Each structure stands twice: as structure tokens, then as C-alpha cells.
Amino acid sequence: GESVGLHLPTLSVQEGDNSIINCAYSNSASDYFIWYKQESGKGPQFIIDIRSNMDKRQGQRVTVLLNKTVKHLSLQIAATQPGDSAVYFCAENPSKGQNFVFGPGTRLSVLP
Amino acid sequence: KAGVTQTPRYLIKTRGQQVTLSCSPISGHRSVSWYQQTPGQGLQFLFEYFSETQRNKGNFPGRFSGRQFSNSRSEMNVSTLELGDSALYLCASSLGPTETYNSPLHFGNGTRLTVT
Numbered sequence: 001g002e003s004v005g006l007h008l009p010t011l012s013v014q015e016g017d018n019s020i021i022n023c024a025y026s027n028s029a030s031d032y033f034i035w036y037k038q039e040s041g042k043g044p045q046f047i048i049d050i051r052s053n054m055d056k057r058q059g060q061r062v063t064v065l066l067n068k069t070v071k072h073l074s075l076q077i078a079a080t081q082p083g084d085s086a087v088y089f090c091a092e093n094p095s096k097g098q099n100f101v102f103g104p105g106t107r108l109s110v111l112p
Numbered sequence: 113k114a115g116v117t118q119t120p121r122y123l124i125k126t127r128g129q130q131v132t133l134s135c136s137p138i139s140g141h142r143s144v145s146w147y148q149q150t151p152g153q154g155l156q157f158l159f160e161y162f163s164e165t166q167r168n169k170g171n172f173p174g175r176f177s178g179r180q181f182s183n184s185r186s187e188m189n190v191s192t193l194e195l196g197d198s199a200l201y202l203c204a205s206s207l208g209p210t211e212t213y214n215s216p217l218h219f220g221n222g223t224r225l226t227v228t
Contacts, residue, residue: 046217098214
């Protein structure tokens, strides 16, 4: 499959443990954020989103936390599974009508 | 509902040639964005089309162009190909902005372009 980053930060976790992936965003005016998962040979897949009027949002096994004070976003994955192994990207949207800006990505590796 | 479809999946071209990539968005989506993905630069925004009009443009040379048709399908064209244009080209569709906020992007699996 395609390589999505030769020098990506890598997070290795044991199967069944919780994972936390962090993202520092750049624009304090950004009001909408999305986490994407990209598996080898595929395009980024939407996981969860959050708007700036919230600081936490939960999905199935995933939670996104937003700290606007320090411009920080995190993705928590509960009970990490081998199928969670992928590259994870955060994306920020500065305002309505503007394009999304993507972070460099983090490679998650799940150890058996 | 079918996802975003990109064709072709793989493409090999020679320097100096031109190439056209195609994208069919999710039914009902009116916005199409194009991104270039490389190991060194990550995901870089090329342009976005909404209702057949280019609404946003990234920082790429004029060799990169695009268009959108009335059925929301989109094409991007790269002329006078260079070795550095080798990349995964991703198309994403969305509903487009409402009055108050943007909607999420949904990506296709990309076209892998190799320039030799």
C-alpha cells in the first residue's frame, strides 16, 4: 500500500489498551475539527467531528477532546483493536467556506 | 449510498505529459475538494468547487486546474507533468456550507499518479 508518511510520529499500544492521539492546531479562529483514519491503500475515513462550542464529543469507542485555550485536540480510542492500526489525521476548518487544513498525522500501531 | 469514486486508481505518465483525474461525489453532495498527498508534505489543499464554481484555491502552480460539472462530478488536470507531481491525489465531497457552518469531507480512495 501507499506510504502516507516516512517520518510520522508513531504511537504503539497493546491490543485492548486505550490510545490517545494528540494534535496541535494552528488557527485560533478555527471552529470545526475532524479526525480521520487512513489505512494503507485507502483515502482518509471520517471518524468523528467536533465544533468549537463543545469541548468533548463521544462516538463508538472514540472520544474527541477540544481545548481551545491551548489549541489542542485529542482523539481517545478505547480498547484498541488491531483494526485500529492506521494513520490518524486531525483537520481544522478556520471558518465557514474555507478549506480544511490537515495535520501531519500520527501512525498508530497496535501490538498483539 | 455509494461513496466518492475516483478514476483511474493508478496512472503512470512521463514528464511533460498532461493528465486528467476524475471524481464522482456522493449523491447530493455539491462541494468537491481536491488534495495532494505526499510523504514529505502530507495532505495539501489544491482547490474546491461548489455549484460549478471554484470557491477556494491552494498554493499550487497554474499547471494544476480543475472544473466541476452540473451533476457535481469533478475533474482535475495537471499539465506539463514534473517528477515532483508524483503523489496520491484525493478527492473529497461534502454537502457544502450551510448558513452557519461547514460540513465534513468524505474522501475517495485516490488516484496514485507516478511521473517518470
